[in-house]
Amino acid sequence: MRLDQVWLRYGARAPWVLRAVEVEIGPGQSAVVLGRNGVGKSTLLQLAVGVLSPTRGVVRDRPRTVGWVPERFPADQPYTVEQYLTGMARVRGLSGAAVARTVGSWVERLGLAAYRDVRMPALSKGTAQKVGLAQALLRPPGLLVLDEPWEGLDAATREVVPELIGEVLDDGGAVLVSDHRGETVRLPYAAQWTVADGTVSVVRPAADGTRASGSGTTVVEISVPTARALETVAALRAAGHQILRVRPAEPPPTGHVDHPADPPDRVPDDGAAPVGPVDGGDDRLADRAGATGEAS
Numbered sequence: 001m002r003l004d005q006v007w008l009r010y011g012a013r014a015p016w017v018l019r020a021v022e023v024e025i026g027p028g029q030s031a032v033v034l035g036r037n038g039v040g041k042s043t044l045l046q047l048a049v050g051v052l053s054p055t056r057g058v059v060r061d062r063p064r065t066v067g068w069v070p071e072r073f074p075a076d077q078p079y080t081v082e083q084y085l086t087g088m089a090r091v092r093g094l095s096g097a098a099v100a101r102t103v104g105s106w107v108e109r110l111g112l113a114a115y116r117d118v119r120m121p122a123l124s125k126g127t128a129q130k131v132g133l134a135q136a137l138l139r140p141p142g143l144l145v146l147d148e149p150w151e152g153l154d155a156a157t158r159e160v161v162p163e164l165i166g167e168v169l170d171d172g173g174a175v176l177v178s179d180h181r182g183e184t185v186r187l188p189y190a191a192q193w194t195v196a197d198g199t200v201s202v203v204r205p206a207a208d209g210t211r212a213s214g215s216g217t218t219v220v221e222i223s224v225p226t227a228r229a230l231e232t233v234a235a236l237r238a239a240g241h242q243i244l245r246v247r248p249a250e251p252p253p254t255g256h257v258d259h260p261a262d263p264p265d266r267v268p269d270d271g272a273a274p275v276g277p278v279d280g281g282d283d284r285l286a287d288r289a290g291a292t293g294e295a296s
Contacts, residue, residue: 018043021047025191028173028174030176033045034178035180037180041178044200051068063173064142065141066145069132069147070147073128076120078120081120084120110134110160111156124152137164142173145177148180151181161186
């Protein structure tokens with residue numbers, strides 16, 4: 001898809017919101033749209049989706065199936081969650097048993113089972129956003145557009161968003177994401193577009209070895225108890241991962257006592273995902289008493 005010399009304003013004499021935009025994104029590619037609030041990020045995404053039409057210029061080669069999640073999902077609708085998703089599945093061309101199967105799958109995956117019979121206006125913003133994600137993915141999209149997708153979500157679902165994006169890319173779809181919280185560090189393979197003063201700049205194209213249709217490699221460092229190191233290495237290799245190195249964990253700072261009863265890392269007040277390990281007990285990823293290795 002390509003935005004070819006796209007200009008946009010909201011009235012004949014209104015100021016230009018976007019001017020001479022020239023950007024493109026291909027199958028299996030992703031881009032993060034960055035910029036201050038109010039500079040036109042959402043406008044750019046709505047042009048990409050087709051919610052808005054350019055005042056000048058043209059949007060070319062938009063995929064037939066587009067998944068769209070606005071920053072604030074419109075939950076003021078007289079339906080329950082299940083009724084809404086069932087209706088949207090039919091609108092998207094699903095029929096028969098495929099409707100119930102697909103809706104049920106997304107309800108379970110996004111933690112919406114307890115809300116199936118709850119009417120949409122009664123949902124919290126975060127739960128409504130989950131419904132928005134589900135409806136955008138009822139059919140595999142050729143283009144997925146997410147406007148601040150992490151806003152209002154619980155920590156568990158924030159972790160799922162990059163996984164969903166990766167699946168769309170693996171299927172050959174393209175993904176556009178806006179973000180002002182810094183959550184898109186979770187998408188290190190994405191290109192970066194910035195919006196400022198009505199113009200859109202590509203400040204970082206997709207990196208070499210970018211994830212496109214499943215390509216690219218990420219290094220993950222994990223920590224396990226020493227007694228389980230060999231077992232873990234063997235399991236990772238059996239799963240097809242490459243082990244880069246295994247080393248003893250660094251000792252804790254002098255005077256520090258790492259006790260199993262230590263509370264989990266604090267969740268920041270702004271609702272962001274917890275920093276550091278969240279799994280408890282001997283299996284937690286950052287058990288300082290363990291042996292540390294890197295796997296890719």
